[in-house]
Amino acid sequence: MPSLCWNKEVFFLKRTLRVPALLAAGALIAALLSPAALAGESSGVPVARDLSFTTYKNTALTERFSALDPEGELLTYQLVRKPARGAVTMPEEGSDTFVYTPYENKTGKDSFTYVAVDASGNTSQPATVSLVIEKPKTKVTYADLDGHTAANAAIRLAEEGLFVGECLGGAYFFRPDEPMERSEFVSLLAQAAGLEGLDVSATGFADDDAIPDWAKPYVASTLKAGVLQGTVDASGQAVFRPDDPITWAEASVLVDRALQITDVAEPTMGVDLSAAPVWAAQSGANLESVGLLQAENGGALTLSGSLTRGEGAQLLCGALDVLAEREESFWPFW
Incomplete structure (x- = not known):
């Protein structure tokens, strides 16, 4: 049984395959093809x-509302009907961000x-915003994630057996606002996508000596799968830049x-990628699709800046949801 305390030799735990799907893609398609959406596109009315x-349980969820506006105007948001098992707050009136806080011990x-x-x-x-409040299947809780936007994603990664943060003095720390290193992200993504680490001592990158031993199997597997390509340094050599x-x-x-x-032919209505x-x-x-x-x-949608560890966790959990939805939507022919 691996220790839940983090160190870079046992950084990654074996993944389990119980992943709840959030139907993000299906919800988007349904929104775009609904009568309200079609009417909104022709009349200039936004479509939520x-x-x-x-x-x-007992963990607040921070998320964003989502709507399409045919004319690309700035949107504000208003609550219409309140939830029954928790409370919804917004940082400021009209904000596109909301915080849902379940009532104590509610599921x-x-x-x-x-x-x-x-x-x-x-x-x-x-x-409608539909919510499910679950009892965590892990006993890991983080001392530095109370009220943080990445709290749910961090618990999810621990629950899935993908990542457990650092253990100090009996408390766990995720360090959500620190940058996520390339070696960390690639290794987590490989496991989330089901790419088994390869038994290698070298990856082939010119900076192989700088790649941690725990990351090399996943760097090698993503390279072999065509997911990772690396970059070229000033001397023309292919490098990974793990740190x-x-x-x-x-x-x-x-x-x-x-x-x-x-590949989508073009971004969703109202999405501008010209600055990316x-x-x-x-x-x-x-x-985005x-x-x-x-x-x-x-x-x-600029894709600018670096990911924090918290943002990386959220993106990886979203990837797990997409994969889970594919598995659930697959129907074999008999």
Whole structure:
């Protein structure tokens, strides 16, 4: 039985295959093809999306509302019907972010509704946020994640056996706001995507000596699978740069390749990828189409900056959801 305390020799635990799906892609398609969406597109009225989330007992969930506006106007959001098993708050009036806090020790299903309002005062039809409050299947709790947006994702990774944070003095720490290193992200992504680590002593990268031993099996497997390509340094050699923070653009391309998402012809209505790196724009559009990325209010999806450990955990959990939904939607022919 592996220790739950973190060290880089036992950094990754064996993955289990019980993954709850959130139906992000299906919800997006349903929203786009619904009568309300079609009417909204022709009339300039925004269309709010139905959303589904899972949280854990006594753990707050921070998420964003989602809506489409045919004219690309800035949107504000309003609650219509309150939930029964928890409370919803917004950082400020009209914010696109909400915090759902389950009432103490409550579990089960819950829901609430909201609307989107554009700058002209046009209001969408109400959309439903469906919630499931689960009892965690891990005893790991983090001392530095109370109220943090990544709290659910961190618990999920521990629950799935993918990652457990550092154990100090009997308390666990996730360090959610620190940058996520390329070696960490690639290793976690490989396991989430079901790519078994290869038994290798060298990866073939020119900076192989800098790659931690615990990461080499997963760097090698993602390289072999075509998920990872590395970069070229000033001397023309292929390098991995294991200790560098991974950027949103890099992570988007890696996740897109690992999940083998079908290229979308163009981004969702109202999404602007013109500021994203050219080499990552298609991956950004693909991830947005299945609900793994969400544009800022106003439509921009820049893929700029580096991922924090908390953001990396959230992106990886989203990837798990996409894979789980594929498994659940597969129906064999007899």
